[in-house]
Amino acid sequence: MTPPHSLSELYPRVQQFYADQVHALDSRQFDVYAGTFTEDGEFRHTPGRPPARTRRGIADELSAFHRERFGDEPVQRRHWFGMLRLDQRPDGEIHSTFYALVVTTRPGVRVPEIAPSCVVHDVLVENAGRLLLRSRWVEHDWQPEGAAAPAGGASAHTTDEREVEVGAPLR
Amino acid sequence: MTPPHSLSELYPRVQQFYADQVHALDSRQFDVYAGTFTEDGEFRHTPGRPPARTRRGIADELSAFHRERFGDEPVQRRHWFGMLRLDQRPDGEIHSTFYALVVTTRPGVRVPEIAPSCVVHDVLVENAGRLLLRSRWVEHDWQPEGAAAPAGGASAHTTDEREVEVGAPLR
């Protein structure tokens, strides 16, 4: 049983969790990034690619993706997350939905590319006092997946289905 | 009488409020967006357009604006808010000022347009434990309004006029 957290406690904690996570990702510490998932975690980051599973699988998928996409190019990527919505469930899961932009800079080129725009659906759990990602599903705005549910789709769309009462008291 | 909130409580709560609000807006749930205003709320979103008033008026204005601007184009917009400043007033009003960017993606086009850059002036109130917007005024950086005060301008500029003592303790 995980006790519910106040939004005051949870919100900055999740913001810091994401900051730690993307600083690792953008430094190409793929093992550290994968270590932010549960052992059996699932990660769907690009439409058309099968989901990666387990920490080992997630780290391998990220290495492969970067190699295919950038080869030896010394690009610096920066993942920005924003407009974070958190929803604590009675079973202790934390459903998190937020916007993401990827900023990519090439050495000597002052103006970065900012693309794509995404919305990310996470399921977080707490394990021995640590936050971990059970699943992450990234939707790309330019490649709408429509009504297609992700494989093992329990983690998808859930935050969109909740009754929204914007501005309600903390829960 | 609304009791004052600590910044620890208020800041994440307002961030979540805005996240819920823009996720609704960007899903074109204009009624949900309008429902984040007080019944007599006022919304000035674009220079040269008269302010919309009341929830009904705000929802109608958003529908009209989207129809004129995008017609049947299947664009996906994402509103990003950042650099949020909160100022609690003795009367319980919360004055909020922040930056905004609008990210617009068209299907099949990977790189979104990011424009315009804005600064937003909100007045929030708490009603039966719920945050609601009493007024929102959006300034567009590319169309400076100069010294022109908005109609019923009590809500405008106020956060800029306060004595800034950056880094002061919570209040």
Add this chain to the structure above:
Amino acid sequence: MTPPHSLSELYPRVQQFYADQVHALDSRQFDVYAGTFTEDGEFRHTPGRPPARTRRGIADELSAFHRERFGDEPVQRRHWFGMLRLDQRPDGEIHSTFYALVVTTRPGVRVPEIAPSCVVHDVLVENAGRLLLRSRWVEHDWQPEGAAAPAGGASAHTTDEREVEVGAPLR
């Protein structure tokens, strides 16, 4: 001795500190910006320019930089900070690392320039209940400085060197 803060208290407080700071900066209130540093604060904002020191020196450097860069152009800049990581040290220093983007709008031009992408390394201290910057070092992604340590580099890289255990409990 500064007591350690909970992340719940510290994180929103630093976010508000940065918001206050950049609203001042983007309004060209360089004295207010400089006043967010300690009296002997150090500010390195652009590769190749020597660090500015003391509040007077920082305000002067900003005035000079803006004059050189923009002259009388009526540009509106907006500094966006994101993906904030905070690390409290036993001696009371708060090491803060975050991403930054500069959004620059020219009157009449709807689409702003968004550049450069940066990562910022701050050292914050608390003085008489107020947060102040002891040092700020801005790395520009398009001009990698490599292994070159900044002058008086105690403040640099430190947050990257800490043992990252993402999602660990508050400390």
